[in-house]
Structure formats: structure tokens, C-alpha cells
Amino acid sequence: MAVEHGHLARAAAAILCLLIFHVAPSDSHSQARGSGGSGTTTCISRERDALMSFKSGFFDPVGLLSSWQGQECCEWKGVRCSNRTGHVVNLNLRGNYIYDVHDFLSLSKGGMSSSLAALQHLRYLDLSGNYFNGTSIPVFLGSLQNLRYLNLSFSSFSGRIPSQLGNLSKLQYLDVNQNYYYDSYNLSVVDLAWLEGLPLLNNLDMSGVDLSPVLDWIYMVNMLSSLRVLRLAHCGLTKTVPATLKSNLTHLELLDLSSNLFNTSLEHNWFWDLTGLKELHLSYCKWHGPIPEELGNMTSLEVIDLSENGLVGLIPSNLENLCNLQVLLFEQSNISASIGEFMDRLPRCSWSTIQVLLMSQTNVTGKLPLGVGALGNLTVLDLSENKLDDVLVKEHFSGLLRLEHLDLSYNSLKMSIDPNWVPPFRLKMVNLHSCPVGPHFPEWLRWQTNIDTLILANTSLVDVLPDWFWVTFSQASLLDASDNMLRGSLPKNLQHMSVDSIYLGSNMLTGQVPQFPINISWLDLSSNSFSGSLPSKLKAPLLAMLLLDNNQITGTIPSSMCQLTGLMRLDLSANNLTGHVLQCLKQSDNNFLVSDTNSADQFGSSMHTLSLRNNDLSGEFPKFIQSAPGLNFLDLSYNRFSGALPNWLPEKLPQLQILRARSNMFSGPIPKNFSCLGELYYLDMASNNISGSIPWSLSNLKAMRDTSKYVAHLAYEDSMAVITKGQTRDYTFKVYSLVVNFDLSCNSLTGQIPEEISLLIGLTGLDLSSNQLTSKIPNKIGDLKQLQSLDLSNNKFSGEIPSSLSALTYLSYLNLSYNNLSGPIPSGPQLQTLDNQIDIYIGNPDLCGYPLPKNCSASTNDAEQSVDHENGNHVVPLHLGMGMGFVVGLWTVFCTMILRTVWAAAYFQIIDNLFDKVYLWVPTACARLMNKTDDDAT
Known part of the structure; x- marks a missing residue:
């Protein structure tokens, strides 16, 4: 059955469309957007005029309505008429607004023309995937009382959903999903009482519509006894309903309540009574606690999505009767058990039916059991970011004949696989990021010619990058072998490859930088040993990121770099580049070089990051960045x-x-x-x-x-x-x-x-x-x-x-x-x-x-300043007095000693005694002074 959530939805819608066409084969053709009718039906003029009036309100960039001309509107693209009455019964104008920048209709002015109200025999109306510019869903749609199918999804409507839609008593399919991954709550309702007027409704999708004001939502939905598909993802629902509710939804096969904030235990909820469910989507709802054993009663289940919640523990042990399981999504659940225990609880009767097993970030441990290889119909296996520790051998994979998607990244899983082993599967995606795969490059990948995504980053590869790498993966979209120790050189020319992204940074690659793949968007060859000059002709019109930093590239930046007008990030730092930085100037009509800073296709116009650090570049401040209004990182150092x-x-x-x-x-x-x-x-x-x-x-x-x-x-x-x-x-x-x-x-x-x-x-x-x-x-x-x-x-x-x-x-x-x-x-x-x-x-x-x-200190500063001031005022008189006193005293002593010898002898005896006292006093005074200095410092 379906492999992923989105695919399942589209598959269900497609089956329902086929059923609708089958019940009324005489009124419409089975083709969705093919050529018109058989040519035998005559268009009713008032309905043709209504369609032309409807067309006039749209901007049609690629001519999706270019066939809408002439008299026979029943032959126009997307229009189907009844072979019996000639009335328009089918209008299929599905666009592709979300995925294609051209393939959709855009409302050019005002709201949608009410002219469609004239198509009273219309049974099928699909306006999904177009751009209605935030206008309201037209009230007149409630007058098209023969409608069985109404699809307004992904069309940028806003405002309240008109309750007049409740007049469409024959409606079986209603889809107003507003693509909540891009827009949030552009549509809303205040109540759902109008659903009572839709007794035949079997498919209801209101995902992305704000239902938070509707506290009785489950009771309103419970009236729709014919309902088979109910999608209410990301509707702002918070209130849960107890298991005591008597469910009237006995025919319900698909229930999607994902991305609501119930924030309660998963046990004791009303939906565990819906034992006929085939698909149960309960992701991103902040459920917590264990997975209830009531799951074992839902024997019709094919899809179980309990990912991104706070659930704890293993799946219940009573699932032996769930023999139809195809898709199991348990990402970011805290299983906290061995992978062997988990496998033991999977019902053996479903091992041949399981197609998708997603268990990323579930805290599973232990060794990968060989039983995984017994899941013969498995197409997707994701065990990434766990605590698995094992050596993988070919027996782990020998039974996976249909495997297309393998993600074992961020585990401690080594590989011991015979290089001559030829796998029985053809992978489209393999992610072994941060698994110790090396030292040798895995030879078994040589036969995986269908690879679209290959991730071998940080896998302990110490080897020469094999020549067959560029041949085997020439049609891949993403190749990542960064953060290894890969040696060797790259082919001189990679223009033959269709690859979108190449990440080979942080290796030991040598040689010259090759000619880029023509469709490349992201190229990382940083932190290698590339040398020589850059290619003189750089042809990569879609290139958005170019990382060539930390190499040994020489020469100048080629002028052809100016043709890479879509670059968002350019890093040429830590090389040996010389010369002036390119100016990327355009030629004017007068043959003068000018900077076309207003041109959207000018080099730099998309740039956010530019690093030219650590080269030998010269000249003035680069002028080409005048064309980069979105630049937020600039490094010229x-x-x-x-x-x-x-x-x-x-x-x-x-x-x-x-x-x-x-x-x-x-x-x-x-x-x-x-x-x-x-x-x-x-x-x-x-x-x-x-x-x-x-x-x-x-x-x-x-x-x-x-x-x-x-x-x-x-x-x-x-x-x-x-x-x-x-x-x-x-x-x-x-x-x-x-x-x-x-x-x-x-x-x-x-x-x-x-x-x-x-x-x-x-x-x-x-x-x-x-x-x-x-x-x-x-x-x-x-x-x-x-x-x-x-x-x-x-x-x-x-x-x-x-x-x-x-x-x-x-x-x-x-x-x-x-x-x-x-x-x-x-x-x-x-x-x-x-x-x-x-x-x-x-x-x-x-x-x-x-x-x-x-x-x-403050006191010392004050004393010193006072002494200095006093000394400054009295220094001259003091010195003069001291000089005169010294002269008078000296001559008095000399004269006395000359006149009296006895006095002279007595004088010198006094001097001797004074010297003896000084001789004893000086050492003592010095010691005291030293002690005082130490105390002051302390």
C-alpha cells in the first residue's frame, strides 16, 4: 500500500476519484486533465459564458487555459460534459502551486467570479493547487447542490469556511487542507454544525484549518456515519475525548489527528474503539505514557504512525493478530529496549507485509538481529540515531529484496561485507553517516546504480576514492563523503553528471578542481589539498553554494565566476589566490563598463555569505558586492x-x-x-x-x-x-x-x-x-x-x-x-x-x-603632599640659615681650641664618646626601620 503519509493520502484520493467516475460513466470521462469530450456534445452557451467569465479573473502564466476558446466548451482542457444533456458536470483545474513555480492559476483581481454558480449540474470541482491570493472561499459554492466532489486544498484561501457548504447534501468528498507545512491557520471555523447537512460525506480533510474554537468537534464529526477518511491534522485541537463516547464512525478507515497538542496520555481515548481502522496517524501530539494494549484489537491496521511523541516503552505484546501491517512509524519514541525485543513483539504474520519501518531516535540498543533480513517486502528501513552496536554482514541484508531506503546513520555499526558481494536490492537512498564503515570504501555500493542519495560522511574511510564512484552515481542527486581521509583526484570534467549536491569536504583529495556538473546546486570541496588554478569556464547556472576554502588553489579568480549569479554562499578563503577581485561589470549601450546593481541576475544578487579570507588578493574594496543587498557575512581579512x-x-x-x-x-x-x-x-x-x-x-x-x-x-x-x-x-x-x-x-x-x-x-x-x-x-x-x-x-x-x-x-x-x-x-x-x-x-x-x-594609600598621599608643600615654601630661608650657622659655629670651635689646649683635649674626648654611642645605635635603628616598612607593605 502507501509508503509514506503524503503518498497514502494521494493514493486514497485517487481511488476515491476512480470510484466517483465509475458510478457515473455516462456523465464524464476518466481522464483528469486530458483532451475534451468526443466532439458529439454541444456546449450550452450560458455555461460557456460562465466559464469564460471565470477565466477572465485569473493570471495564467503558462497558458493552462489556453484551450478555452471557441464555441465547444466541452472540448476545453479540464472541462467534461454529460454525453446525454450537454451540461458541464466535471471541472478539473488542479494546479501545482506548492511544487511548481509555473503550473498553477493565480487570481489576478478581487475574489473568484460567481459565474460558476451557473453550472448547476456540476458534480466534480477541483480547484486545488492554485493561488487564490488569500481571498475567502466563495459562498456561492454552497449553491452547487449536485456536487459530489469538492477539492479546494493547497490554494491559499483564508478567512472563515462558509457554513453554506452544509447545503451540499450530495457531497461525498470535501478537501480544504491548507498545507499547514507552509501556512498556518489561514482558514478557520467557529462551529461545525453545518456538517450535519452532509450525510453522504465519506472523505473529510480539514487539515491546517483552525478548529480551536470548536470544543465539540468530535460530536459534530461523529454524526457523519458514512465517513471513511477523516483528516484533522494541525487544527489546533487540544481537548481529548474519553473512551466513553459511543462512536458512530463505524465505517472509518483512516484517522489523522497528527500535529495537535493533546498533551495527555495515549490511553483511554475514543478512537481505540475504531477496530475497523486501516490507518492511524497520531504523530506530533505530545502523547505520553505507554502504547495501550487496545492497539492489539485493531486487527485491520495497515499504518501506525505514533512518531514524535513522548511515548515510553515497547509496543504491546498482544499484536499477534495484526497481520496486515505495512507502515510502522515510531520515530522519537522512547522505546529504550533492544532491537531484538522489539522484533520479537512484531507479529510474525506481518513480517511479509511490512514495507516501511521508521525507528529513528528511539533509544533502541543491542545488535541488529538477522531477522530484519526476513522482512522480505521492506522498502524503507530507518534505524538512525540509536545505540546499535554490531558488525554487519551480508546476511543482515540478503532477504531484503525490495529495499530502497536504508538509514543506519549515527550508530556504532561496522561493516564486514565481502567486496565481491552483489546485493539483491537496488537502493535509492543510503545514509551511513557517522557509522565506522571504513577503512575501505564499500565495494558493494558499486552495483547500486539507482542511488539518488548517498551519505558516507564521517565513516572512517581511509582509501582512494574509486574511479567507478563517478560512473555508478552519475544519476544521483546527493553525494556526501565528507569528513573522511579519502585520497586521489577527481575527474577533470564532471559536467556529464546530473548531481545536485556534492559534499567531499575535509578529505585528502588532490589535483585540480574539476569542471562543475552542469546542474550542481551545492558543491563542497573545502579542506582538501586541491591545487592549480580554478577552471577558466565555470558553467553551473543553478549553483547556490561553492566551498573551496582551505586548499592550495593558485592563480586569479576567473571572470566566468560572474556567470554564477545564483550563488548564495561563496567561500574561497585560505588558498593562494592572487590579483584583483573580479568586478562583474556589465557592458552598457555606450560600451562603458557599469555595475548593474538593480539587476536580479547580477552576480551577488542572491549572496548571503562571502569569504575571501587569507589569500593574496589586492585592489580596492570589492565593488561587485554592491549587487548583494542580502549579504550578511563578509570576510576580506x-x-x-x-x-x-x-x-x-x-x-x-x-x-x-x-x-x-x-x-x-x-x-x-x-x-x-x-x-x-x-x-x-x-x-x-x-x-x-x-x-x-x-x-x-x-x-x-x-x-x-x-x-x-x-x-x-x-x-x-x-x-x-x-x-x-x-x-x-x-x-x-x-x-x-x-x-x-x-x-x-x-x-x-x-x-x-x-x-x-x-x-x-x-x-x-x-x-x-x-x-x-x-x-x-x-x-x-x-x-x-x-x-x-x-x-x-x-x-x-x-x-x-x-x-x-x-x-x-x-x-x-x-x-x-x-x-x-x-x-x-x-x-x-x-x-x-x-x-x-x-x-x-x-x-x-x-x-x-x-x-x-x-x-x-590615602593617608600616605596626604602626608607626602603636605610635606612637599611645606618644603617648597621654606627651602631658601632654611638653606641660608643653615649655611650661616655652620660657618659661625665652625670658627668658634676652632678659635677656642687654638687659645686653650685643655679645652681641645676635652672636646675630642666628647667626640670619641659620641661616636661609640652612634656605632651602637645605627644597627638597631636600621632593624626597626626595616620592620616598620614590612608592616606598612602588609
Whole structure:
């Protein structure tokens, strides 16, 4: 039967359509959108006029209604008439709005024309898959009382569903599904009482319609005793109905209540009494608890979908009578048992009927039993992201004759399969991501020529990429063998392949980059050892992602790159590219090269991410990015770009979030209008020749003033090297999207830090080091509460360190070294926890206080200032008095000793005694002084 949920729905609808056509063979033809009638039926003129009026209200881009001309409307495409009466009985205008950008009708003005009300004999009306531009479902449809089939699904209607549809008493099929995967609740109802007027209804699909106001929904639906198919997925239902409800839905075969928020136990619900059900869809409903044993009574079940809930435990042990099982969906259920125990509970009588088994993220453990190979009709097997640990041999797969889809990714499943083994199946999809398949490339894949998707990423392959790889998988859509150690080179030309996506990044591949497959959309050859120049002719009109970073590619960027106008992400970083960046200018009528920045097909017009980091590129700031209004990540760092920073950046790149241009030769001032880059939260212009002052207007950078760190657009980069806290760190996108950085270090900036910088309260990193900035550090710098890293070293700042720095509780890196700062170092627990304390303040000789050895207590400062003041006022008189006293005293002593010898002898005896006392006093005084100094320091 059906393999997946969507396929099952379409199959059921198709069968019902065939039944409807079968019951009225004389009124319509079996073809859906083929040619008209037999040519013997004459069109009724008023009905032809009604159809033409209906047509006039639509925009028809590819001429789906181009046959609607002439007199015989019964021969028009999609129109069927009764062979007996000539009345229009079938109008099939099914479009393909969701899947095809052209194959649908679009309502061009107002609402749908009421002219269709003239088709009173209409039995079949299909307007699904068209674009009705958010208009309401027309009320006049309730007047088409002969309708048996009405399909308005996937057509972008909105508003309330008219209760007049309850007048269609002969209606058997009603589908107003609004594709809830794309749109949410565009249609709604306030009650379902009108369903009582549809006693013959056997198929009802209201998925995506807001039924949350309808508390009695089950009682209204329960009146439809003829109902066979009921789909109410994603309807905002929250109230469950107890098992005591006497169900009137005895003919119900399919029930879909998925994607509602019941948030209750799965046990004791009304639907367990529907033992005739063939399909039960209960996914994404937040059911919890065990799977009820009542499941064992539903012996007609073919499809069980209990995925994406909070269910716990194994399936019941009483399922031995469920012999018709075909599809089992248990994804993200907490089974928490061995795969062997699960297999033992599957009814043996269904082993030959099961086609789909999905058990991703179910916490199953153990070894994969050989019994899996006995599921002979299995087409889809998904055991990904579990805890399986086994060595797989060919016997595990030898009985899977019809297997098409195999997903064993993110398990510990090794493979020991004979390289000469030829599998009995022909896979379309195989995913072995992060399984230790290697070291050798699996030879059994050589025979899987039907492969559409092959994923062998991170599978421990240490081998040469085989030549047959490109032949066997030439018709595949996706090939992923990234994060291995594959060697060898690629064919010079891959244009013959129809592949859409190739991921071979992070291997050891060598040689030149090949000519791209003509239909390629995603190409990742990053982190290999490709060398030589890029292909001179790059022909890949659908290419959206090109990753060639971290290779050894040389030469210039070829001008043919300008033809890749659909590129969304381009990464050529970490290569050896030289020369000027291509300008991608167009030729004007006067033979002048101009930048066509308004052209939708201009190179860069779709670009979100551009990285040219770490090459040897030169020239001015790349001008072609003026054509990239959606660019949000730009990395030009570590090149030789020069010239002034462009003033057009805010106007042309309004979505720019990350700008890295460090280690180039840009010069001149920072444009003041950079403040208009409202989305910019990461600015790194370090290590250039930028001069002038820091514009105060940069304080208006909105994204840096936001502490929520919300990132408006995904920047696509997997990781980025961020220089912060004095180190280079690789951050993943999820991490560096939280890094709000402002780095203008190693330039020639002068003047002072604008006081307004304190308004950038979202900053986590601020680096203005190695410039020529002067004056004081702004006192309000402590308002930057999110700062984790602050570097103001190697400038000419003076004055005291703001005490507000001690309030930065997230600060883990600070550098204020080599300035002219003075005064005491602020105290605070956060500053004292920083590493390399002395290094933070070195090169500022006038700073004092902890952690420096220089003391600067308040009392000492006051005393020293008082003494200095007094000495300054009296130094001249003091020195003059001392000089005169010394002269007078000296001559008095000399004269006395000359006149009296006895006095001279007595004098020198006194001097000797004084010397002896001083000799004993000096050591003692020095010891006391040393002890006092130690106490003061403590």
C-alpha cells in the first residue's frame, strides 16, 4: 500500500476519484486533465459564458487555459460534459502551486467570479493547487447542490469556511487542507454544525484549518456515519475525548489527528474503539505514557504512525493478530529496549507485509538481529540515531529484496561485507553517516546504480576514492563523503553528471578542481589539498553554494565566476589566490563598463555569505558586492586590499551582520554613515592603516545596542576564527552569533574614545589597542555590562582608571598596559580574578595599588603632599640659615681650641664618646626601620 503519509493520502484520493467516475460513466470521462469530450456534445452557451467569465479573473502564466476558446466548451482542457444533456458536470483545474513555480492559476483581481454558480449540474470541482491570493472561499459554492466532489486544498484561501457548504447534501468528498507545512491557520471555523447537512460525506480533510474554537468537534464529526477518511491534522485541537463516547464512525478507515497538542496520555481515548481502522496517524501530539494494549484489537491496521511523541516503552505484546501491517512509524519514541525485543513483539504474520519501518531516535540498543533480513517486502528501513552496536554482514541484508531506503546513520555499526558481494536490492537512498564503515570504501555500493542519495560522511574511510564512484552515481542527486581521509583526484570534467549536491569536504583529495556538473546546486570541496588554478569556464547556472576554502588553489579568480549569479554562499578563503577581485561589470549601450546593481541576475544578487579570507588578493574594496543587498557575512581579512572604506556600504548592504577586514591595507577615516548598518553586530577592522578619530555616530549601531543578541539572518558559515581575549578561537555559528565584537586595534586612530560608546551595551568584546588614542577612558565604560574582553593597551590614555570597570561581572580579559594612566587601580572582586594581574597594568608608571608593588594609600598621599608643600615654601630661608650657622659655629670651635689646649683635649674626648654611642645605635635603628616598612607593605 502507501509508503509514506503524503503518498497514502494521494493514493486514497485517487481511488476515491476512480470510484466517483465509475458510478457515473455516462456523465464524464476518466481522464483528469486530458483532451475534451468526443466532439458529439454541444456546449450550452450560458455555461460557456460562465466559464469564460471565470477565466477572465485569473493570471495564467503558462497558458493552462489556453484551450478555452471557441464555441465547444466541452472540448476545453479540464472541462467534461454529460454525453446525454450537454451540461458541464466535471471541472478539473488542479494546479501545482506548492511544487511548481509555473503550473498553477493565480487570481489576478478581487475574489473568484460567481459565474460558476451557473453550472448547476456540476458534480466534480477541483480547484486545488492554485493561488487564490488569500481571498475567502466563495459562498456561492454552497449553491452547487449536485456536487459530489469538492477539492479546494493547497490554494491559499483564508478567512472563515462558509457554513453554506452544509447545503451540499450530495457531497461525498470535501478537501480544504491548507498545507499547514507552509501556512498556518489561514482558514478557520467557529462551529461545525453545518456538517450535519452532509450525510453522504465519506472523505473529510480539514487539515491546517483552525478548529480551536470548536470544543465539540468530535460530536459534530461523529454524526457523519458514512465517513471513511477523516483528516484533522494541525487544527489546533487540544481537548481529548474519553473512551466513553459511543462512536458512530463505524465505517472509518483512516484517522489523522497528527500535529495537535493533546498533551495527555495515549490511553483511554475514543478512537481505540475504531477496530475497523486501516490507518492511524497520531504523530506530533505530545502523547505520553505507554502504547495501550487496545492497539492489539485493531486487527485491520495497515499504518501506525505514533512518531514524535513522548511515548515510553515497547509496543504491546498482544499484536499477534495484526497481520496486515505495512507502515510502522515510531520515530522519537522512547522505546529504550533492544532491537531484538522489539522484533520479537512484531507479529510474525506481518513480517511479509511490512514495507516501511521508521525507528529513528528511539533509544533502541543491542545488535541488529538477522531477522530484519526476513522482512522480505521492506522498502524503507530507518534505524538512525540509536545505540546499535554490531558488525554487519551480508546476511543482515540478503532477504531484503525490495529495499530502497536504508538509514543506519549515527550508530556504532561496522561493516564486514565481502567486496565481491552483489546485493539483491537496488537502493535509492543510503545514509551511513557517522557509522565506522571504513577503512575501505564499500565495494558493494558499486552495483547500486539507482542511488539518488548517498551519505558516507564521517565513516572512517581511509582509501582512494574509486574511479567507478563517478560512473555508478552519475544519476544521483546527493553525494556526501565528507569528513573522511579519502585520497586521489577527481575527474577533470564532471559536467556529464546530473548531481545536485556534492559534499567531499575535509578529505585528502588532490589535483585540480574539476569542471562543475552542469546542474550542481551545492558543491563542497573545502579542506582538501586541491591545487592549480580554478577552471577558466565555470558553467553551473543553478549553483547556490561553492566551498573551496582551505586548499592550495593558485592563480586569479576567473571572470566566468560572474556567470554564477545564483550563488548564495561563496567561500574561497585560505588558498593562494592572487590579483584583483573580479568586478562583474556589465557592458552598457555606450560600451562603458557599469555595475548593474538593480539587476536580479547580477552576480551577488542572491549572496548571503562571502569569504575571501587569507589569500593574496589586492585592489580596492570589492565593488561587485554592491549587487548583494542580502549579504550578511563578509570576510576580506588577511589579504592586501587597499584604499578607503566605501561610503556605499550601508546603502548597498543593509542586511550586513558580520564585517571582517582585518590585516589589509585599508586607509583613511571610518565613514560616519557606518552607523546606518543596523544589523551589524561584528566589526573587525584591525591591523590596517585607518586614521582619524572614532566617529561618535558608531554608537548608533542598533545590533550592538541590543543585549538579546538576536541574529536576524543565518550567516551560513559553519565556523569562524574570532580574535578575542588576546587569543584566536574557532567558534561555531551558534556560538559566534552571540559574540558582539568591535575591533579597531592596530590602526592609526587618534583623538579620544567617544563617551557615547557606552551606549553599545550589547558588546561582548571591545579592542582599541595599538592606536594613538588620548585623553581619559570614558567613565561610563562600565555601562557595557556584557563585556567579556576589553583591550585598550598601547595608546596614550591618561588619568585614572574608571572605577566602573570593577562592575563588569562578565569581564574575563582586560589589558590597559602601556599608556599614561595614573592613580589607584580600582578595587573589586571581578578585577582581582583576572589572570596575569601585573601584565594588565604594566607600562603605566604612575599607577599604584594592588596588584602593583607601589603603595598609594590615602593617608600616605596626604602626608607626602603636605610635606612637599611645606618644603617648597621654606627651602631658601632654611638653606641660608643653615649655611650661616655652620660657618659661625665652625670658627668658634676652632678659635677656642687654638687659645686653650685643655679645652681641645676635652672636646675630642666628647667626640670619641659620641661616636661609640652612634656605632651602637645605627644597627638597631636600621632593624626597626626595616620592620616598620614590612608592616606598612602588609
